[in-house]
Amino acid sequence: MLSRSKVAVLAVTAGLLTACGGGTEPTEPAASSTPHGYVEGAEETAEAQSKLLLADAESGAVRVLDLLSEEVTELDDVQGVGGISTDGRFGFLTAGDTTTVVDTGSWMVDHGDHVHYYRAEIRKAGELDGNTIAAHSDSAITATPLSNGTTALLDTEALADGETKLDDPVAGIAVPYAQHLVVASEDQVEVRDRKGGSAAEIDESCAEPKGSAVTGRGAVLGCADGALLVHEEDERFAATKIPYPRSVSATERAAEFAQRPGSETLAATAGGRGFWALNTTEREWTFVAERQVVAVNAVGAGGPLLALTSDGVLHAYDPATGEQTASRELLSEGVPDGASPTIQVDTSRAYVNDAAGSKVYEIDYTDELRVARTFDLDIKPSYLVETGR
Amino acid sequence: MRAKLGVLGVALLLTIAGCAGSGSASGEGGVVVTTNILGDLTEAVVGDQVPVTVLMKPNADPHSFAISAQEAAQLEQADLVVHNGLGLEEGVQRNVDAAEESGVPTLAVGDQVDPISYRDNESAGEPDPHFWTDPRRVHTAVELIADQVVSEVDGVDEETTRANARAYLAEVEELDGWMADQFAAIPEQDRKLVTNHHVFGYLAQRYEFEVLGAVLPSGTTLASPSASDLSELAGTIRKAGVAAIFADSSQPDRLAKVLAEQAGLEVRVLSLYSESLTGPEGSASTYLDMMRVNTTTIADGLSRN
Numbered sequence: 243m244l245s246r247s248k249v250a251v252l253a254v255t256a257g258l259l260t261a262c263g264g265g266t267e268p269t270e271p272a273a274s275s276t277p278h279g280y281v282e283g284a285e286e287t288a289e290a291q292s293k294l295l296l297a298d299a300e301s302g303a304v305r306v307l308d309l310l311s312e313e314v315t316e317l318d319d320v321q322g323v324g325g326i327s328t329d330g331r332f333g334f335l336t337a338g339d340t341t342t343v344v345d346t347g348s349w350m351v352d353h354g355d356h357v358h359y360y361r362a363e364i365r366k367a368g369e370l371d372g373n374t375i376a377a378h379s380d381s382a383i384t385a386t387p388l389s390n391g392t393t394a395l396l397d398t399e400a401l402a403d404g405e406t407k408l409d410d411p412v413a414g415i416a417v418p419y420a421q422h423l424v425v426a427s428e429d430q431v432e433v434r435d436r437k438g439g440s441a442a443e444i445d446e447s448c449a450e451p452k453g454s455a456v457t458g459r460g461a462v463l464g465c466a467d468g469a470l471l472v473h474e475e476d477e478r479f480a481a482t483k484i485p486y487p488r489s490v491s492a493t494e495r496a497a498e499f500a501q502r503p504g505s506e507t508l509a510a511t512a513g514g515r516g517f518w519a520l521n522t523t524e525r526e527w528t529f530v531a532e533r534q535v536v537a538v539n540a541v542g543a544g545g546p547l548l549a550l551t552s553d554g555v556l557h558a559y560d561p562a563t564g565e566q567t568a569s570r571e572l573l574s575e576g577v578p579d580g581a582s583p584t585i586q587v588d589t590s591r592a593y594v595n596d597a598a599g600s601k602v603y604e605i606d607y608t609d610e611l612r613v614a615r616t617f618d619l620d621i622k623p624s625y626l627v628e629t630g631r
Numbered sequence: 632m633r634a635k636l637g638v639l640g641v642a643l644l645l646t647i648a649g650c651a652g653s654g655s656a657s658g659e660g661g662v663v664v665t666t667n668i669l670g671d672l673t674e675a676v677v678g679d680q681v682p683v684t685v686l687m688k689p690n691a692d693p694h695s696f697a698i699s700a701q702e703a704a705q706l707e708q709a710d711l712v713v714h715n716g717l718g719l720e721e722g723v724q725r726n727v728d729a730a731e732e733s734g735v736p737t738l739a740v741g742d743q744v745d746p747i748s749y750r751d752n753e754s755a756g757e758p759d760p761h762f763w764t765d766p767r768r769v770h771t772a773v774e775l776i777a778d779q780v781v782s783e784v785d786g787v788d789e790e791t792t793r794a795n796a797r798a799y800l801a802e803v804e805e806l807d808g809w810m811a812d813q814f815a816a817i818p819e820q821d822r823k824l825v826t827n828h829h830v831f832g833y834l835a836q837r838y839e840f841e842v843l844g845a846v847l848p849s850g851t852t853l854a855s856p857s858a859s860d861l862s863e864l865a866g867t868i869r870k871a872g873v874a875a876i877f878a879d880s881s882q883p884d885r886l887a888k889v890l891a892e893q894a895g896l897e898v899r900v901l902s903l904y905s906e907s908l909t910g911p912e913g914s915a916s917t918y919l920d921m922m923r924v925n926t927t928t929i930a931d932g933l934s935r936n
Contacts, residue, residue, distance in 0.1 A: 270740065286691075286692045286695060288879040288881060289847070289849055289850050289879075289880070289881060290849055290850070290851075292849075292851050309850075309854075310850040310851060310881065310882075312854075318923055351695075358692070358694070491915070523888045525884055560746075587847075588851075589849065590848070590849050590851065590852045590860065591852065604854075604855070606855070606857050606860070608857065608859045608860070609857040609859060610860075612857060614852075614854065614855035614856075614857075615854055615855050622848070
């Protein structure tokens, strides 16, 4: 409340000063005269404007597929594209030493008791140094952990205006959570305010932090010995370590989390032996033994765990018992070496990319993994993220 | 903290008063209204006596629309700010608060029209801000606006304002009577609104409808639905036994087709205007038009023949 009022007063000041200047002062730039959260040209919509951002590792081609209209938008190529991540609106495409940021023009704002869906123009939003390996954002800060062990911090509003405005990078992994930033480095875990000041120290440590997620139950950091769940109640921060049920090797531990956005359940591959599901409500790991798992995700809220194996078969598992409930042959050629298929999940469907077959499959996970739609593409979709959810 | 901000606001106002000396002494003045529905009512009352500025654009969302710094400044210089309140205008609430703290008279219409509370879902117990779906409450709102305009706004004539209000109130009364007649033609057991709108609680109370909340399958689901995607909505429709549902869907025809094919339900999917007026080219560019269009849509949709 305090910060909101403050913004209003400041905004008013800007308007008044302009009025007093009698036209001799230069006009304030648009960024300072538009209210917090307002996006010029954005249109509110009645339902989720789900889109897929797709990139072809061979040709560098980048496409946005609108899942409602099935229209495809071509963006500028990103030569040598080697990775993709999203915060739910922006796509971060890595190539060489840089990351290209794309605004997919679809996003959701969760107000707790209701959500708003928006759509705006699809366009390139900017570039930043380093290789983004994940992205999380709130209305003020977009944090992208980089492959070099630091996290780049971008101004979310500026990004929406097509500007990459960077703050000083943070050592370690940083995740925006509850109007703060949860930062995990080798030495300590800390909660910082948006200006970088320390807001709370966390007693628990997180050795070799890798992997991050935000759930309704708190921010999650992957550590060598388990997951660290940092949660907030009445502006007090606390942390709970959720240890692995047994000792795990460096290749077996979760290093990258997948989830349905907002869901309380996370999934992560565990080397070649199977995968992990982490229920942050029960604060419990489940290990599912499955050979040659190449991609996983979790529907959450009682929905299935999903895994793609290297033979191209998609499997569904009961999240409580880990037992397989359905399977379907999806990628007819299997998954070639070096390919990195993903499973993206929203509230009703899952999406799986088949780069070799130039296809994306839409899966109804409540109906025995039925293929609801198959999208034939003019590129090989090596990388895939869903936005607008 | 509130007090401190108030002081800041006053300080700013003084600054302006000091520098605006050569221009209009009391700033912009006039009436500033947040939502376009309240804007329409206020314009009917004020007429062309003083400027009425409506902040919310046509076809916008009252919950999320935001204003520029220039508009915020205008709010602070108004003779009167008319807003809905009850948590409706989340995007401009802080601007209204700032204006109020700096001494601008404000009228939160929703607070004074005997608001009802939401019954179910996660907002249960909280006041429902969408009072305008009941013309009787709009009648009260127009009277409140007229009183405030007369007592707070410079440059308006009391007689003219009261006459404007009387003329508009007569139209609202006529609307209310006409709506009651239209709805009376719907058999009592069919007076059910299966809808994903959350704004018709007041209309339901006034004209004895039952509102059955419905969650629509998402747009992507409709492309290739399975029975489970539709089960919740189909169950609600079957239980209500209605011939039409009232839903915001980007693909209403597709939804109707899918319900027929997958669930054997022959229903029409009709859209209603809910929280915003349209521009002049639309069919709900005034409050009275919006209510007439919605009433016809509901009465036709739920009639058996």
